[in-house]
Amino acid sequence: AQSVTQPDIHITVSEGASLELRCNYSYGATPYLFWYVQSPGQGLQLLLKYFSGDTLVQGIKGFEAEFKRSQSSFNLRKPSVHWSDAAEYFCAVGGVAGGYNKLIFGAGTRLAVHP
């Protein structure tokens, strides 16, 4: 079955520290992978996406993610976290299933940033 696992429900980091949010997926075909961010009271904003090619992808707001096929992972990273990065982060895997563009979301990781 297709699924996405985000093992960490909550993460707290200090401002300026590095960040890594974990994402593991189970998908029968070549995955298309996404990271979305949701600020409080807002909708989901796309941070970055992976379709093919270079396994290290750059996104907005200084985020990057690395696709590791052997580990079925797509972890999100940022070298130095800012207070404004406090939000909930969702990993998603996409594919065409049953004739429609389908996204499967992880449960999310809520990030808190200490000053």
Place this chain on the structure above:
Amino acid sequence: NAGVTQTPKFRVLKTGQSMTLLCAQDMNHEYMYWYRQDPGMGLRLIHYSVGEGTTAKGEVPDGYNVSRLKKQNFLLGLESAAPSQTSVYFCASVKGETSNQPQHFGDGTRLSIL
């Protein structure tokens, strides 16, 4: 550039009442989706549409109905609201079938059923 617009943003209902949530997109997207977001469960697909006049069930369709009479609008209806339907509802749209296109999301509708 409006993108995906959801109305209303907030609503409180009593058990048994009905209501309709409206989603409108101005990007000429073919595919539209309704999700619900509950704590610790991410987003779950309720219904979706692959074009004007078509709808289909997603992962959690029970208690909801949808309609797509116009390409730009996707309506989600609750015929008889239940407390279990208290949630945040998100609408999304995407250009077409190609799965490498990211979905665009609205800002959500926060619905409480008392």
